[in-house]
Amino acid sequence: MPPTPVRFDAHPDTYRHWTLSVDGAVARLTLDVDERGGLVEGYELKLNSYDLGVDIELYDALQRIRFEHPAVKAVVVGSAKEKVFCAGANIRMLAQSAHSWKVNFCKFTNETRNGMEDASAHSGIAFVAAVNGSAAGGGYELALACDEIVLIDDGSSAVSLPEVPLLGVLPGTGGLTRVVDKRGVRKDLADVFATKADGVRGKTAVDWKLVDATVPRSRFADAVAERAAAAAARSTRPDAAEGVALTPLVRDESDTRIAYTHVTVDLDRAARTATLTVGAPTTPAPVDPDAARREGAAFWPLAVTRELDDAILHLRTNENTLGTWILKTAGDADAVLAHDAFLAAHADDWFVNEVRHYLKRTLKRLDVTSRTLLALVEPGSCFVGPLLELALAADRQYMLDGVFEDAPDAAPAELRLSDANFGAYPMGNGLTRLRSRFHGDPAHVEALAKHLGEPLPAAEALALGLVTYAPDDIDYEDEVRIVVEERASLSPDALTGMEANHRFTGPETPETKIFGRLSAWQNWIFIRPNAAGPDGALRKYGTGQRADFDNERV
Amino acid sequence: MSTINYSERIPNNVNLSDDRRLQRALESWQPKFLSWWGEMGPALPTTDVYLRTAVSVQRDGWAHFGHVALPEYRWGIFLSERQSERTIAFGRHKGEKAWQQVPGEHRADLQRLIVIQGDTEPASVEQQRHLGATAPSLYDLRNLFQVNVEEGRHLWAMVYLLHAYFGRDGRDEAESLLLRNSGSEDAPRILGAFNEPTPDWLAFYMFTYFTDRDGKYQLGTLKESAFDPLARTCDFMLKEEAHHMMVGTTGIDRVVTRTAELMREHDTDDIARFGGIPLAVIQRYLNFHYSVSLDLFGSETSTNVANYFTNGLKGRWQEERRKDDHVLTDGHVMVDAVADGRLTTVETPALVALNQDLRAEYTADCGSGVTRWNRILADHGIDTPLTLPHHGFNRAVGAFAGCHLSPAGEFLTVEQWEAGRHAWLPSDADMAFVSSLMRPVYEPGRIASWVAPPRQGINGQPFEYEYAHLA
Structure with a gap:
């Protein structure tokens, strides 16, 4: 092991x-x-x-x-x-x-x-x-x-x-x-x-x-x-530029929780879930790229991406039985959007460019993760712009309509679209998550562009097709409990296959072929007796004995 | 079609005259071979050399002796006689009839085995190219060329198999055998020992004793192959290989004899000033050649070799004389390993330990030469014996790679190794000294100072016979 x-x-x-x-x-x-x-x-x-x-x-x-x-x-x-x-x-x-x-x-x-x-x-x-x-x-x-x-x-x-x-x-x-x-x-x-x-x-x-x-x-x-x-x-990179050091990640760990600076992961082994909560920036966006570089690895878009990246890799490798990941966000949505606007405005800067593509790659990791992804959009969350991509990457989105009874003074949750949702962070199939989501209705994506920047409370988000369900506080907790329990009861293999099929609509690219076609075949072959059985080629390799194939084509 | 009668120029027992495919292949290959021989073969110009030429495979009289101009040597293609009911002796095909054609499943592996074997044959010719210039006698010069032409013939034998059974890929590989060259930076020979120079005649004798003996054992495993043409080819090659062994064994005999004579005559170990090779230098040459030849056997464990065995491509030495199931799927053996700077052994499935098995056979065989040389020393009243170093000494391949062992098998620190290596391996000074002795002696019946004459000549001829005429 x-x-x-x-x-x-x-x-x-x-x-x-x-x-x-x-x-x-x-x-x-x-x-x-x-x-x-x-x-x-x-x-x-x-x-x-x-x-x-x-x-x-x-x-x-x-x-x-x-x-x-x-x-x-x-x-x-x-x-x-x-x-x-x-x-x-x-x-x-x-x-x-x-x-x-x-x-x-x-x-x-x-x-x-x-x-x-x-x-x-x-x-x-x-x-x-x-x-x-x-x-x-x-x-x-x-x-x-x-x-x-x-x-x-x-x-x-x-x-x-x-x-x-x-x-x-x-x-x-x-x-x-x-x-x-x-x-x-x-x-x-x-x-x-x-x-x-x-x-x-x-x-x-x-x-x-x-x-x-x-x-x-x-x-x-x-x-x-x-x-x-x-x-x-032939390169477009700068001739001379100071790099940004990737300092060691800070993790505070216990048996049930991993806390990074902006991301926390709560592990519930009984329910077989991991809840990832991604926090908004607590500082304003920098004034220019040099200022962002001075923040270094602490620059929020970079820091949060590194933490999310590490959390995804950790959970995938070390927590196989936690089959459902619950995605949450928390914090000041305006601060997220300020950073988003900063990234968009300075996309030509080498550092900002790297951060954007790193976030893109990390979101792609989520897309190809063989776990059920559920986004829970609740009061205090900040599913806006780039963080809305987390919700769009999920298999389903549950958004609370209104507030919880025990916190009546909270502001109801809202989504907000930004340019980030319309091209900066495409999936492996070359499409945005919105475009993939509305594969059957491309015109709707254009219609959504008209709501750019607009606060979208639950009813509107539901009407626009951005969330799956928008229960009120009477139903919300039960709905979420049931979906988690139901998910835990289904075949993990079937879920992996089903989710991957639904996530990647539209055209194929080399990336989708590698993950969808090649990997699927490979994973099938890996567990077939012809490879992994006691007389299979993989098991016999190195023993000097020959594989004994079942010659039936499947 | 060419008007050359290849069947006449190339002695053979493979029905060459009836095989158009083979004729076509040889037409393009033979000129390339000859041009390679011209460029990379013996550099010393000779008019003719008294050589043995294989002309049939019969037990009596398979070879013909006579003076031949080297480029006109008739490199023949001979396979041992086919046994009509030969069955496979080992592996998962045990008991089935031997294959007369290459099974598609094993084509790539068989081709690889033949290419690796084939690559060594011209390599040694290249390594020995300049030795003619310093031959200690005409007898030795003749033996050198005999070894060279037969290595050339062994190349032919492998090329025949590639041409006859492996299609276009095989022809391409056959051509590549002439494009790689010993010691070349850009296209070296495949195996390390065949890129080492053979700078002097002591090295030549050592090479023919130790490195050619590796060849003998490799051929011995291929002789067992389920692929019958390969088995029969190697069986016949082993006949010729015996002469190469003889050149090495008696060559070292004669050096040791001369050294012993000089030690007795002058009553000293320090015979360098009397034109002899001191025993310590002989021991260091022996240490070097034995250890680099052991590397040719590969790692102690090998899954490739296990696959070759299971699939019937390559057996064990004397496979049919062994008393076991010849399948080896169940047995285990202890294999050398190094752990925490100590020699230990690990239990390993017998199938993957076949390299160690072959190496053990080889080591035992090498020991017989040492015994023989020590008898010569004892006959001269010298009680300092030659010894085979420990098999972990000076190794670059396998369990001992990266370790430092003394010839006695003790594990050393890097400092201890550096301090001792000149006592154990030929130093530049040793090589320079041996090189200084290498003066050609081309007069019939005469011999260099550092080596004794042979007890008998070739094919019943006396030592004084004119074994070669220089150009």
């Missing part, structure tokens, strides 16, 4: 597996996995294979490049191990892990790789994979998340996706999707590639578009440096 709980805190000074070095506009992320540094007992991380612990460091490094090193324009992702780039997720780790662990691990690694592509698209950071040796499975998928892939041409180093032929599962980190969708590899060649355990090397890999270039060892370092420099020259 993993150490309880798994922490997502990391810092370059204490990385065990990665090195982050910055030289002007180019950063190097170098993988040198400590074989004995597995997060869990029972496996050795040979050949630069990874587990969740390795990926937690990668995620941390990527965040630091974005916030602490604003002048970095290109990142070389490489390996310190001779002849090995990365062997992908550790197979023994996968074989010994519970299904839920594998799925959660893959989800996090996928989010991290999507985050790299998000940095390419929105931060002006180009990633160059310096594939100095074999890149297998997740190793090649890491390269696929980069903008360019340079493969060493030494007559033996290959890129490969050996999951199907060797393990009887799928490449779990977007490999199949990115090969055809991102790199445009022809589907028949992709078919050959994904069934060829030893992969493809040299010129063929270039011809098939699996890599961008193949370079002999003697010119490899130069070729990578040239590409990184060229990519850096």
Whole structure:
């Protein structure tokens, strides 16, 4: 079993597996996995294979490049191990892990790789994979998340996706999707590639578009440096700028509560719920981006996003049985909107840009979380602008109409729309949460734009379709209790599938394919006897014995 | 179609004249092989060399001896005779008929095994390219070239399999075998030991004794393969490999003999000034070559090798003589491991411990050479024996990688290791000294100062025979 709980805190000074070095506009992320540094007992991380612990460091490094090193324009992702780039997720780790662990691990690694592509698209950071040796499975998928892939041409180093032929599962980190969708590899060649355990090397890999270039060892370092420099020259990031340090998160923890500065999580193990309460800023919005930078990691939009991010990751990884998350907000709605207006006004500033995209990615984490999400909109809440996105991410919204009997003087809850709800924080399907919600009625989204900034009390919010139910105080508590109890009684698997289907309406994007199509298939394959049964390929791998397949196609 | 009669130029027992696919492949490959031989083969110009050429696979008279100009050597393709009812001796296909074609399921693995084996054959030719310039006698020069042409033939044997059974991928791999080069920065040979230089003749004898012996054991496991053409190819290669073993064994015999003679004659260990190689230097060379050859056996545990066994691709040494179920799904063995700076063992499924099994066979075999050399020393009244170092000494692969062990097997600190390494491994000074002894002797019947003449010549010829004519 993993150490309880798994922490997502990391810092370059204490990385065990990665090195982050910055030289002007180019950063190097170098993988040198400590074989004995597995997060869990029972496996050795040979050949630069990874587990969740390795990926937690990668995620941390990527965040630091974005916030602490604003002048970095290109990142070389490489390996310190001779002849090995990365062997992908550790197979023994996968074989010994519970299904839920594998799925959660893959989800996090996928989010991290999507985050790299998000940095390419929105931060002006180009990633160059310096594939100095074999890149297998997740190793090649890491390269696929980069903008360019340079493969060493030494007559033996290959890129490969050996999951199907060797393990009887799928490449779990977007490999199949990115090969055809991102790199445009022809589907028949992709078919050959994904069934060829030893992969493809040299010129063929270039011809098939699996890599961008193949370079002999003697010119490899130069070729990578040239590409990184060229990519850096195309970047929009500032030439010189002071970063914002991501200081350690402060958590006050007990068995039933985790309190950050702005976010609290209340754990109810009997009811199997976690209640996340997100607090509004208690200080005014800064006057300009420099002032925001001076606030540093305490700048409310950044601080609250980091806390929410950490809470989501913590609950997903360490609290599997809390199947329903109740989302609440608390505090001064005007202060939220002031910060929202500040973010919108300075979207071109590198720091503000990073904060906005970080909030976007964190909201996306919520979208792909396999928990029931219920938003409770009550007096004292501040579901406005960016925080309204939390409610819109939820599967249902319950809004109290009026006030509670025991607090008659409170102001009734209100929602407020801002520009934040109309484009700044899209979901993985490329649509806003409003657009996804009203997929059958796009005109309604335009109509909603007319209510921008308007306080929307329960009756109006219900009429506009922004909440599911708006009971009054006589019914409210019972309604909420019943939905929580009902949810707890349903099959968690069926709920996960159902919720994901409802959340992602409309078109497919590579992201939705990775989470919806690839992951769904992968999760099915993971638990099929052909992979995970006693004679399945995943269980037999490494024993020297062969898998015994049930040959019936399903 | 080419007018070259390949069947005539390439002695074979694979019906080459009837196999159009193979002819086509060889037409494109043979010129590349010859140009590789010209560039990377023996550098010393010779008119002809007294060589053995395989001409059939019959027990009596499979080889023909005669003086041959090297580029005209007839590299043949021979597989041991097919046994019509051969069955698979191990793994999950045990008892089934051996495969005459490559099963699709195992194509990639078999191709990989053949490529790795094939890659070592030309590698040693490249490593030994310049040794002709310092041969201690014509007899040794001839043996060097014999080893070289037979490594070339072994390359052919692997290329034949790639061409005949692995389609276009196989042809591409065959070509790559000539594109990688020993010690090349851009395209090195696949295995580490085959990128080490062979700078002098002591290293050559050590290489043929220790590193070629690894080859013998690898071939021994492939000889058991369910893929019959591979099994038969390797079986025949083992015949030739015996000569390479002989060159190594008797080469070291003769160095040790000469060293012992000089020690007796001058009554001192310090025979360097009399043109001999001191025993301590021989021991250090032995330590080096034995330890890097052990690395070729890979990690103590290997799931790939376990898969190869289960699938019938690669067996154990003397598989059919072993008394067990030949499936190994249930057995466990103790495998070396290092924990807290100590040697320990862990119980491991027998299937994944096959590398250690093969290495143990190899180590036992290496020991017999040491016994033999010590007998020579004892016959000269010298009681300082040569020894095989501990298998954890100087290792870069497996359980001992990253540890520092003395030749006796004690775990050392980095400081202790650094302090002792020059006593245990050849130093630059050792290599420079051995190199200083390497003066060519090309006159028939004469020999260099540091090595004794052989007890017998080749194919019944005397030592004085003109084994090679220099150009």
